[in-house]
Amino acid sequence: MSKRLVILGAGESGVGAAILGKKEGYEVFVSDRGLIELKYKQVLIQEEIEWEAEKHTEDKILNADLVMKSPGIPEDAPLVLKLKENGIKVISEIEFASKYTHASLIGITGSNGKTTVTSWIYHVLKNGDLDAIMAGNIGDSFAKNVALKNPDYYVLELSSFQLDGIETFNPHIAVLTNITPDHLDRYHHNFEEYIASKFRIVKNQTNKDYFIYDADNKTICNWLKKNKISSIQLPMSLKEHEGEGAYLKDDKIYIKVNNTEFIMHKDKIALKGEHNTKNAMAATTVAQLLKIRKQTIRESLESFQGVEHRLERVLKINNVQYINDSKATNINATYYALDSVQPETVWIVGGVDKGNVYEELLPLVNEKVKAIICLGVDNEKIINSFSNCVETIVETKSMEEAVKMAYHLAEKGNTVLLSPACASFDLFKNYEDRGRQFKEYVRQL
Incomplete structure (x- = not known):
């Protein structure tokens, strides 16, 4: 008998997970407490997936083998708590989709800059002729892409809400742009809970994976002092530091990874401002790890136009x-x-x-x-x-x-x-x- 997958929320991630669930042989049911946008409704009808709007019928939800909830639904929503009490696993779309792809995953999170960094990394990878798709909190959902395509790399923008529902998800390269107080209404006004949520990105990494992070961010550094992680750490800083990673010296960015060095004057970078110097460092560090030609990296740093709605x-x-x-x-x-x-x-x-x-x-x-x-x-x-x-x-x-x-x-x-x-x-x-x-x-x- 096919397993029953119930999806809470019929937005981008929910409908993407429904398409992937059906492809992987699940009996899929989608439930949304609000109205469903016409474009998503049409997909569900076309795919012949059972759905309901403006309600959650508990009888049809509590008999699930697995539940995927949309990132907008809090972990402590009454229905989610009821599912957990009944021993039903509740995961995020990111967790669900990652089980069905063999692509190398690059995950980017942070309070600010993650869309810019995700888009910039994708820009460098495309310029380097790598077979990559950008997804997650940006563009088409990760699950929908996994259902329909088979790239070598996924560049995933990940919100704390998406990371809250992971168990085994493991990006080969994880980027943490910064942590500052945000979404505290969702985390019981407890900054520590929000910090822990962001650091879930490294939870399943091994000593063969990489963690790129802002070493000038006190919150990140304090957490790393108190908690051990397995991955190879590559710090980024506006001050010179020893070892591998990225730093700024005499207005030049230096990226040192795997015994190779990349140097470029910060004035050549398309986007200005200290935060964009860091964003460029993150994109360059990833590109260096993936052995993209230095000339291609240079051109990608000079040509990137930024993202809509960000300065x-x-x-x-x-x-x-x-x-x-x-x-x-x-x-x-x-x-x-x-x-x-x-x-x-x-x-x-x-x-x-x-x-x-x-x-x-x-x-x-x-x-x-x-x-x-x-x-x-x-x-x-x-x-x-x-x-x-x-x-x-x-x-x-x-x-x-x-x-x-x-x-x-x-x-x-x-x-x-x-x-x-x-x-x-x-x-x-x-x-x-x-x-x-x-x-x-x-x-x-």
């Missing part, structure tokens, strides 16, 4: 630069954004607060920001945090209103920066929707 320059209007950084959903990401702009910036901020401590931004806001436009349902925390150092703080209820207000407040030579430091779910579908609306209304000015 994306939209337009210059009346000598005012409009920048879309909608992907900045936490304080640390917004810190990078404010650090990269000129003084006299009009800053659009706000949304669903995930436990933010805005005080960390005070020095930069003091130096760079001339006006704040709040874009959220509840802006009280933002107003209280910055009313002493920014004279002009206005509240808006839509992106159109926020962009028009920014246009009135900005003068020649100013920057208008959308860098919300918050999740988007109060007024938008997701951060992409927020960023696209921003660009759309800027183009209408």
Whole structure:
């Protein structure tokens, strides 16, 4: 008899897992407590997979042999707890899909920079003519790709939520870009729980695998002092260090792995800023491990264009630069954004607060920001945090209103920066929707 696979959540990862489950001979049932997007509904109908929307019928779920839950459903959701009480294994799509591929896995996680690093690694691999697919938290789901394709390499962007549901998942190369407080609402406001979640990426690594990490991040270094891991450690730092890994010296990046050395001036790297120097180090270290030609790596560092919604320059209007950084959903990401702009910036901020401590931004806001436009349902925390150092703080209820207000407040030579430091779910579908609306209304000015 075929085993019963129940999938909770019919989004990208859920429908991808359903396709793979059916291919691997499972009896598949998909259940979503909300509405299912039309494009996903059509796939389920076409694949003849049983599904339900706007409810979870427990009789059809509690008889599962295996449950795959979408990353959006918390580990302590009542239905998930009930499944575990009944001894039913609940895993993530990443765990499920990894069992059915022989490809070499490169996993990237971190509070910030993971989309940029994932895209940059993929860019270098493609330029090096390696057969690679980018998936995970970006593009088509990992499971859907495993069902339909058979590449040599997967470059996977992994959120902490995806890592929470792994048991045996093991990337040959793991990258941890940084750890700063984020998603604390999901982790019982316990930073230690969130840190442990990120470090699950190395949980199953062996002494034949590699771990690339930010050695300037105190949180990462403190964890590594207290916990032993099996993989080969390759630290990245803006300060020179002994041994293998990456560092910056005299404005040049040095990458040393497996007795080979790569050197390049940081000014040649396409994306600017200290955080992008680190992102470039991560991509280069992976490329060196995979023995990609140095010339190809150089060209890939010079030609990479960055990702949408991450410090994306939209337009210059009346000598005012409009920048879309909608992907900045936490304080640390917004810190990078404010650090990269000129003084006299009009800053659009706000949304669903995930436990933010805005005080960390005070020095930069003091130096760079001339006006704040709040874009959220509840802006009280933002107003209280910055009313002493920014004279002009206005509240808006839509992106159109926020962009028009920014246009009135900005003068020649100013920057208008959308860098919300918050999740988007109060007024938008997701951060992409927020960023696209921003660009759309800027183009209408």
